[in-house]
Amino acid sequence: MSTFIYFFWLLLLLLVTITFTKRFQTSKINLPPGPQKLPIIGNLHNLDGLLHICLQKLSKTYGPVMKLHFGFVPIVIVSSNKAAEEVLKTHDLDCCSRPETIATKKISYNFKDIGFAPYGEEWRALRKLAVIELFSLKKLNSFRYIREEENDLLVKKLSEASQKQSPVNLKKALFTLVASIICRLAFGQNLHESEFIDEDGMEELASRSEKLQAKFAFSNFFPGGWIVDRITGQSKSLEGLFSELDDFFNQVLDDHLKPGRSVLESPDVVDVMIDMMNKQGGDGSFKLTTDHIKGIISDIFLAGVNTSATTILWAMTELMRNPSVMKKVQDEVRTVLGESRQRITEEDLNQLNYFKLVIKETFRLHPTAPLLLPRETMSPIKVRGYDIPKKTQIMINVYAIARDPKLWENPDEFKPERFSDISVDYRGLNFELLPFGSGRRICPGMTMGIAMVELGLLNLLYFFDWVLPEGTTVKDIDMEEEGAVIISKKAPLELVPICPR
Secondary structure: OHHHHHHHHHHHHHHHHHHHHHHHHHHHOOOOOOOOOEOOOEOHHHOOOOHHHHHHHHHHHHOOEEEEEEOOEEEEEEOOHHHHHHHHHHOOHHHOEOOOOHHHHHHOOOOOOOOOOOOOHHHHHHHHHHHHHHOOHHHHHHOHHHHHHHHHHHHHHHHHHHHHOOOEEHHHHHHHHHHHHHHHHHHOOOOOOOOOOOHHHHHHHHHHHHHHHHOOOHHHOOOOHHHHHHHHOHHHHHHHHHHHHHHHHHHHHHHHOOOOOOOOOOOOHHHHHHHHHHOOOOOOOOOOOHHHHHHHHHHHHHHHHHHHHHHHHHHHHHHHHOHHHHHHHHHHHHHHHOOOOOOOOHHHHHHOOHHHHHHHHHHHHOOOOOOOOOEEOOOOEEEOOEEEOOOOEEEEOHHHHHOOOOOOOOOOOOOHHHHOOOOOOOOOOOOOOOOOOOHHHOOOOHHHHHHHHHHHHHHHHHHOEEEOOOOOOHHHOOOOEEEOOOEEEOOOOEEEEEOOO
8 A cells, every 4th residue: 555655646746747847848938929729629719711811810919920729739820921931931941841631641642742741851852853844944835835725725715705795604714724734734634635534523623622621620630530520421521532533643644654655745744753753763762653643643733723723813803893903904915915916925924014013913912822831840949039839830821911001001902003113022032922932832833823824814814805794793793712721712703705806
């Protein structure tokens, strides 16, 4: 009995020591402020509506560096350009990893991709491959003809609608445009002729992928949460979606591995990766596998299509809501390029100044990934004087930064002229405007995405005037958003194209 009592008191002393040590250590740490959390659920009760808007509202109360708990997971929200610069530039190496979630693990083939993989040697090798082989300026230029051909096809379809004076679902038309470009340059598939891809099926698969990521998964925030996910059917839904995605990616790979398949002069992304995999040596360096190829295909498919199509759609939405801006940009486009052109090329983009400001303003007001992808600290850091412990998730609210009244006059207005006298750009060096992120984790497909957005919007503005369907006015344009990681316009934008000549 005396031995039992001895061990009891020893255990009690140990527990008291640990408790006081933790309290002492916590008192020494200057953690960011935030709303009061509740037991178990943390701050989940504070979240209502779309996350980026909810976090923007909370930051107005608790400041530009704010700490929340999503269940058991600590998350720091950054909502100012100065704090973003510290995270993405000063401490980039310390917090450029990614948190693991059940969904990202699946769709990235156990983190064999670029977007969701944790920081490490394998990610660095993949990133280098992407920058040099897949998304280089040389590769971008070699695919220029694809972007121009698909835009020509869109103009032809819109011209037919113009003759009938029938409304066009611009959301669907733009999705088809971007999906067609990506299918050709990445997968070597012509969306209009493919045996196993059709535009409706592709759009539905992309939409379901986005909506599933928006669903709350208990396993991401609670120990043993996988049990609840299994009961609610979340796990089954994820498995079903992943199975469909995997079937699609396997068909793409099988098509490339067919005996006697001819490779074009400008090989697509999958061709390049298969060739690299086949030529690998026997040394101890990084080895590319089919899972890596499918992981990168998944990144391109899930992030590439919706983002570019959504940006063009938001640009057209804002231009319809601001007729004076629409007139100004169309006057520039048609004056500079002349009014008798049969087709537009990417070289034409270099001559347009106000048009480029419209693109900037669209990226500012409507970043397609308003919280970017979350980061995770690999070591303790300080941001604006606050201590951020190791293994803390960090979200950069680029939506809140781009609408900060301290940085932007009348921030909710669509006013491209605001960029006339400032040198702020969106390529990751100015922290007031970060639609593609910054630092090591900046979007590797940024240049490709910009090229698709610019050429797509230019064709719409040059060849057509646009009016709302009969019986509707500008006030009827719905600006509601939807989505999880990628935020898009919820309602379709129906417009009637009119040939001005």
